[in-house]
Amino acid sequence: MSANAAAQAVRFASSRSRSRDRRGLTGLSNHAVRPAAGDEARSAAAVIRGAMIHGEPDVLVIGSQAVADAVAAAFPHRRVDYAPRPLAGLWAVAEERYGVVIVEGDSTGWQLRLIESIRGLRADVHLVAVSPATSEPSARIAVERGADDYLLLPLLVEELERVLRRPSRTRPQNHPPMRPVHSGEPHRMAGGGPSDDLVQLAQVLQSLDDGVQPMLRRFASLLMESFGAAGVKIRADALVESVGDVEEIVLVEPLRHCSSLIGEVGLGRSAMGTYAAGAAQRLTAMARILELAYALVRQQCELRDLAWSDDLTGLRNRRYFDQRLSELVEHARTERGRVTVVLFDVDGFKQYNDVLGHQVGDRLIQEIAQLLTRTCRETDVVARRGGDEFAVILWDAEKPRVPGSQHPSAPEVLADRFARVIEAHEFQCLGPSAPAPVTISGGLASYPWDGRTPEELLIAADEALLRAKRNGKNCIQLSDGGTASPES
């Protein structure tokens, strides 16, 4: 279509016919664009330049002169250029001075491809599709493909102002130069096909048990491979997971939960060039699946949290403690680490219940739990094993053992510190009628010196605790190492 043919498009004529009270665009401003005559207009790369105006970002209209004139009339303080030919318009979009790009078409075929390509070139530009009034359903597709908004013909001033003043929903970016892929590397741009996507998706869904972060990591890897992206970044609530190069995010899809925005998934630049047609639409679909997976795994975590928590104190319960101890002993075995189990109980706890009642006894347990949590490190596992019995796993946040290493002293220090904190603490729940000051006794056993299995460690720690009781209470006893079986 030549520039002259574009200028003769009927759309402006129809907007002229609107009544003045609807503010139809019936006049041209001084800045209205004019097609240049002669060679420039006939060139495939021709962009008809409007008057140079400083201030607001320039507008590029890819479509008819009528639409360009309408935009120029509505925004007399902006420079408006127009390109009657789609590829010439796409070529011009790369010029950074264009802050707004308007693409006129029927929201099918080339207009959608043009919108996707513009997005591939400039993620930061405010992109608006203009379609005939009868094409609203397909105009919505233009938004799905990357347009920020759409307008229907004939253009009305108030709609133009509303849409063009709205900020772009995408992020600014810089485009690094691209280099060709060498033969021997994949010739096509996208990664695996749809069937690969499904297989990987199934694997992600099968591993929801592993928790939120691993699920996000796997999903990010899936997207990276599926889209042939240089990197993928997923943010969900406070969690952020990224794989590959995510310095420049070029395609973003929001993540929602119960209509609330919880984060976004973003693709870095395409590793193979530009994204294939329909990438934005595929990303939207994948984001919906991610939302579901995220909700599922969160729900699963909450349920598991309930199953692993002690109702009274909020600490981990015995079930969790036993499972975690097995995992950590196994980890210590393979990594030459050490694991220490400390068992505590409250000296003469029965008397608090008998004298002050079970409610006070419960509050005492809760207060001790809080003190214990505050005293231990974040990496330690603090649990209530039942009644007034607490247990802590101190595992190797320090360096692995070296040949000839000695029985660890740090766990003993921690346990002693806890005992002193309890002794010094004023328990408000007991009041003045407390039968005795609150003290605790504890037993400590460490892998591999005192036991080589979780069971051996627990027996050794329990025996140490009994010795502490026999030795007058209010102390922490180390295991004598007598329960350890020979190392296989």
Place this chain on the structure above:
Amino acid sequence: MSTAVLHVAAADDSSTAIAAWLETHGCACWWCADAFEAVVLLRKAAEPADLAFLSTDRFSAAEMDLFPLIATAWPGTAVVAYGGGRLAAPAALPRGTIWCDTQAALQAVLRLAPAEIIRHASSLGAAQGIRTASPGSERVGGFDAAAGVLRSASADIMGHSRHAAAPVERA
């Protein structure tokens, strides 16, 4: 240093022959699914391609503007257009464009090494494209040969055709 090639063809297009040719000659390749993607590449590429293969089979009329855009962005790049059965060649093909309007013509071009194709394209006059002939034409046969024969084929194309029924046009 390997030849950098831009290949514009739809994903399901029959471009196996070109993919094989690229691999045979160890070319580095950009692949674009359509002209829009190619324009994005023209804007973002770090350096121009030495050679471009454009499958025009699926091109809309608007996408034919890719030819002058390549000439503008990468003036030294040789262009081989093929599969253009649906759309006629543009009236004015940019310099260095070989227009293969038959599969046989494309196959003939693909028998040449990258340097030979580039040399042949660059020998075309300014603002002149060439069109290979219709099926069965001797001029296609001329394209089969190595560089020496190719020059004569070029001369043939440039105005020594004996096929009045299917004249080779100078763009």
